[in-house]
Amino acid sequence: MSAYSARVELEPTGLDADLNELEQAMQLSARRFAKKVMRPVGQQLDHLPAAAVIAADSSLWQVFAEFAKLGINLTDLLQLPAAERARLKALIFEELGYGDGGLAVVLGAAMVPSIVLHLMGRTDLIERYADKPIGCWGITEPDHGSDMLDSSGHTRHPAVGHGRLNCHARIQGDRIVVNGQKSAWISNGPIAQICILYCGYDDGTGEDKRCVLLVPLDLPGVSRGAPxxxxxxxxxxxxELFFDNVSLPLDHLVAAPxxxxxAEQGVLAxxxxxxGTIWTGAARAAYxxxxxxxxxxxxxxxxxxQHQNVRHRLFHMFARVEAARALSRRVVMFNEVAPxxxxxxxxxxxxxxxxxAFDVASQAIQMFGGNGVTREYPVEKLLRDARSSMIEDGCNEMLAIKGGTLISRI
Ligand SMILES: Cc1cc2nc3c(=O)[nH]c(=O)nc-3n(C[C@H](O)[C@H](O)[C@H](O)COP(=O)(O)OP(=O)(O)OC[C@H]3O[C@@H](n4cnc5c(N)ncnc54)[C@H](O)[C@@H]3O)c2cc1C
Incomplete structure (x- = not known):
């Protein structure tokens, strides 16, 4: 008969019972990187002016260098069977978020061009630009934010038009020419080597058509705003990213209108x-x-x-982190395995x-009392980081409106 213990000790990721050897090893090495590299670097960069974060001597570059050593890349993940890939992806990105939410987004945004190129069957471009691993996703514009994530117009105000986009591509002979700009929100905008650009498609008809391009950011005519x-x-x-008559070969058109x-729904999914996985990790860090x-x-x-109410509050934080993890892993699994x-x-x-993540970080501040709101302790940063996540990749309320249209039968 096995011994019964009233108290079960859990690993940092809680109710993980079924990880195989590879998953345990990957989780552990991602966690080591998160704690030893991402967390101290994230805390240090948090205190710097934006321009210093991208300076040549910034420890941001150490994050890229050390992450590369982990050997985690999309191409290798794609070789795995879908269910295995899903489990590893969710485990790894949770650990990155556990290390530092902002830096996890740096690493995730760097992969977005490859993710879209894979989705659209353009692995030739992934191979061609393999020497440019820092990518970004350019979709938001100065005059178009939430609406850019819903080109089908479900969230558009019925009484008004959409207004012309700020960035357009036009076919000229055997070239594509890009003009315009993307907003100041482009993650990795100041440092990216390639951009997967979601922009207007100007075919002279005046109709609202859109396309996706891969744009190497060292081309003449590309410039960037201040960080x-x-x-x-x-x-x-x-x-921001600015495009002034940037000329590309025709095969850099990744998605025609x-x-x-x-391409829009795929990248957003x-x-x-x-x-979901990154901010599960951040919530776990706060807990x-x-x-x-x-x-x-x-x-x-x-x-x-020793106060009952403190235990009670911690228990609710634990429960919310577990619920977040269960949902985020389930979604990654569905998306990888379903057609x-x-x-x-x-x-x-x-x-x-x-x-x-926002609520648990706020509860963590409360647990720290006065210390929670000082910059001497790590939890106020977690709250600030999590606050941005509720706008990043779509304002939560706008995403919910879009989600509502997706689940509706009419
Ligand atoms: C940390 C961070 C990282 C980001 N990274 C990227 C990136 O890598 N690439 C990129 O292209 N963009 C990026 N973004 C931009 C992000 O996707 C946009 O900020 C987001 O889509 C919202 O757009 P907006 O800021 O223009 O807000 P707006 O769209 O102007 O919204 C402002 C307010 O109006 C409300 N609202 C707008 N339309 C409606 C409506 N129809 N009905 C009801 N309410 C409405 C919104 O809910 C919100 O409260 C990032 C943003 C942040 C904060």
């Missing part, structure tokens, strides 16, 4: 699902800090964990988990 200064995810460099909706602090902080002669990803699932994961 954006913001409240959270300060390690994530962001800036008739394929645009597939992938990005929102990965956001863990609060848990440790509750054992260490002595007040009124006892560690605060087509379910965007409504990805949206559900993104909005649920980012709200969880």
């Amino acid at each position: 954006l200064d913001k409240m959270g995810q300060r390690a994530l460099p962001q800036s 008739e394929d645009y909706v597939r 992938e990005a929102n699902a990965l956001m 863990e800090h609060a848990y440790e602090y509750a054992h260490e902080r002595k007040q009124g002669g006892v560690p605060i964990i 087509q990803p379910a965007l409504q699932g990805s949206i559900a994961s993104k909005i649920t988990v980012t709200q969880t």
